[in-house]
Amino acid sequence: MSETDSAEQTALALVSRIAEGDRRAFEQLFESYGERVFRYAHRLISDVTKAEEVTNDVMLEVWKTAARFEGRSKVSTWILGITRHLALNAVRRKTLDTVDVDAAPEISDEGLTTGAVEHDRGVLKDAVRDALGRLSTDHRDVIELTFFQGLSYGEIADVVGCPENTVKTRMFHARKQLKGFLEAAGFDPDAVEMAS
Amino acid sequence: MNRREAEELLPWFVAGTLPEDEHQAVKAFVDSGEISKAELEEVALFAETVSVRGADEPAFNPALIKNALDQLDGITQEPPEVPLVVGEVGANSGARGQIGNERPGLLARLLDSLQWSLTPPMARLAIAGQFALLLGIAVLVATTEAPTTDGAYETVSGSVGVLQADLSITFAPGIGEADARALLLERGLQIVAGPSALGIYQLAAPATADLGALANALVEDPRVIFAQPVPQP
Numbered sequence: 515m516s517e518t519d520s521a522e523q524t525a526l527a528l529v530s531r532i533a534e535g536d537r538r539a540f541e542q543l544f545e546s547y548g549e550r551v552f553r554y555a556h557r558l559i560s561d562v563t564k565a566e567e568v569t570n571d572v573m574l575e576v577w578k579t580a581a582r583f584e585g586r587s588k589v590s591t592w593i594l595g596i597t598r599h600l601a602l603n604a605v606r607r608k609t610l611d612t613v614d615v616d617a618a619p620e621i622s623d624e625g626l627t628t629g630a631v632e633h634d635r636g637v638l639k640d641a642v643r644d645a646l647g648r649l650s651t652d653h654r655d656v657i658e659l660t661f662f663q664g665l666s667y668g669e670i671a672d673v674v675g676c677p678e679n680t681v682k683t684r685m686f687h688a689r690k691q692l693k694g695f696l697e698a699a700g701f702d703p704d705a706v707e708m709a710s
Numbered sequence: 711m712n713r714r715e716a717e718e719l720l721p722w723f724v725a726g727t728l729p730e731d732e733h734q735a736v737k738a739f740v741d742s743g744e745i746s747k748a749e750l751e752e753v754a755l756f757a758e759t760v761s762v763r764g765a766d767e768p769a770f771n772p773a774l775i776k777n778a779l780d781q782l783d784g785i786t787q788e789p790p791e792v793p794l795v796v797g798e799v800g801a802n803s804g805a806r807g808q809i810g811n812e813r814p815g816l817l818a819r820l821l822d823s824l825q826w827s828l829t830p831p832m833a834r835l836a837i838a839g840q841f842a843l844l845l846g847i848a849v850l851v852a853t854t855e856a857p858t859t860d861g862a863y864e865t866v867s868g869s870v871g872v873l874q875a876d877l878s879i880t881f882a883p884g885i886g887e888a889d890a891r892a893l894l895l896e897r898g899l900q901i902v903a904g905p906s907a908l909g910i911y912q913l914a915a916p917a918t919a920d921l922g923a924l925a926n927a928l929v930e931d932p933r934v935i936f937a938q939p940v941p942q943p
Contacts, residue, residue, distance in 0.1 A: 533790070537782060541775060549770040553763070562768045569770075573778050574785055581790040584818065642759040657721075661760035666727040667719075682718040689721070692756060 525589035533581035544573050547590070550663060551597050557658050558601040558651060568600045575600070587672050594663060595673040598655065605651060638701065645695035653688035656681055711735040713744050720745060724753045875902045875912035876921050879928055880936040893933050897924065912940065 525546065531539035551572050556565035575596050583592055646654055652674075659670045667685075671678045711719075711732070716739040722728045723736040739745045763769075826834070877899070881890050894900065894913070904911035915924055921939040928937035 533787070535787060537779060540782065541779060544775045544778060548772075548775060552770045552774070553767075556768065565768075566771060566774055569774055570778050570781075573774075574781060577778075577782055577787065578785050579788050582788055586818075638755065639759045640764075642756060643764050646760065657756060657760055660721050660725050660727070661757040664725060664727060666729075667722055669727075685721050686718055689753070689756070693752070 522588055522590075526585060529576075529580050529583050529589055532577060533583070540573070540577055543576065547593055548573065550590070551593060554594060554597050554658060554663060555601045555604075557646075557662075558598070558655065559604050560647065561604075564604045565601075568597065568604055571600050572597045588669065590663070591665065591669045591672050594659065594665070595675075598673055602651065638696075641696055641699050641701055642692065645692050645699070648695055649688055649691055653684055653691065656684045657688050657692075660685065711739075713739060716745060717749070720749065720753050721757070724750070724757050873900060873902045873914035875940045876915040876919070877913040877925055877928070878910050878936070878938055878940055879913060879934055880909050880911070882933050882935045885933050889933055893928075893931065897928070910936070 525543065528539045528543045528546075532543065548569060552565055552569040555568040555572070556562065559565050559568065572593065576593060583589075587595075646657065649657070655674065656670060659665045659673060660667075665673065667678050667681045670681045674681065716736045719728060719732055719736050723733060723740075728736065736745070740750060829837070881893075898916045898919070899913045902912045902914050915921060925937045925939050928934045
């Protein structure tokens with residue numbers, strides 16, 4: 515059994531115990547998933563206080579509905595799905611400004627790299643982080659779930675509640691927009707050396 | 711898989727979450743150079759940036775855990791949903807009902823196929839209402855007893871019960887309905903059954919009638935060719 519499978523089995527066992535009212539199991543699950551939930555919520559909401567509220571609400575929802583979890587998806591997918599739902603509700607309340615997808619600049623498919631070094635990697639990462647913050651929620655969401663939460667495109671489709679092809683399309687456009695934002699911020703795609 | 715498809719899957723290739731067959735297919739495009747090193751590194755940069763916490767990102771506050779634990783007592787845990795059909799348990803699965811080892815029950819699969827989770831709440835309410843109405847009608851039809859007709863029947867003027875056949879008669883050929891009705895009214899007779907294959911009617915006579923005399927009188931009538939009392943049990 516792989517490490518991932520083992521972690522999933524552990525999480526399943528915890529959810530089963532939570533369904534029976536086991537507070538210790540709840541605490542263990544919170545310790546395992548709390549940071550992931552908080553980070554995901556924060557990156558969707560960009561507000562620490564609200565992200566903490568969402569994290570709290572997500573875990574209480576897990577406590578409340580654990581008995582209804584049928585194990586048809588991974589525990590992480592289930593919890594992240596709840597997180598996304600509650601976080602987006604918080605975003606709507608906050609009326610977070612996001613960038614209009616159609617208005618976002620897009621550039622060619624050529625890579626960002628292959629040039630002389632003009633910016634160090636740290637600066638570039640900061641720029642990427644800024645650019646991520648300017649993506650629409652749907653696009654940032656797919657990138658976040660892929661690279662931070664480590665979900666497959668099928669699992670993302672479950673969390674987000676859309677077809678797999680939509681996930682792929684969102685990712686495709688998110689990447690193009692990121693490149694566009696970086697270029698607009700003065701990062702010449704041909705002048706950035708990506709290698710560490 | 712074409713290049714466009716491989717390019718779409720590149721982020722999950724970098725993240726290491728592709729199934730083995732797709733991973734190999736994308737790898738072939740990378741190895742052949744059809745997907746450039748620059749493109750791969752660009753995705754790797756995004757992945758690396760997202761996967762680590764930025765310096766300005768807040769840290770998770772462990773106090774949230776205690777805070778949530780303090781709230782648990784005020785929350786009622788929901789009971790498990792009872793499916794119409796218990797999930798099918800695989801041969802190698804663990805104990806029955808163990809989370810994660812069951813296939814979804816019939817209800818869950820039906821809801822899946824109806825995309826119930828994507829249906830707006832008001833539409834769900836409307837569908838559920840219609841279903842409840844149909845179910846109610848079905849139950850009503852199934853449980854409502856049919857009117858009892860054994861041993862009695864109803865006329866507009868009221869219940870007359872089952873009349874006993876007192877006489878058997880055959881009308882003369884060519885006698886129309888009006889003539890037959892006139893004869894019956896004259897004698898106070900009612901048709902109980904008939905005609906049979908031979909054209910014989912069963913008639914009920916007034917309770918005070920002398921059935922023998924009545925039969926003889928009917929035989930004498932030109933509108934009747936046969937009449938005789940029905941043997942009584």
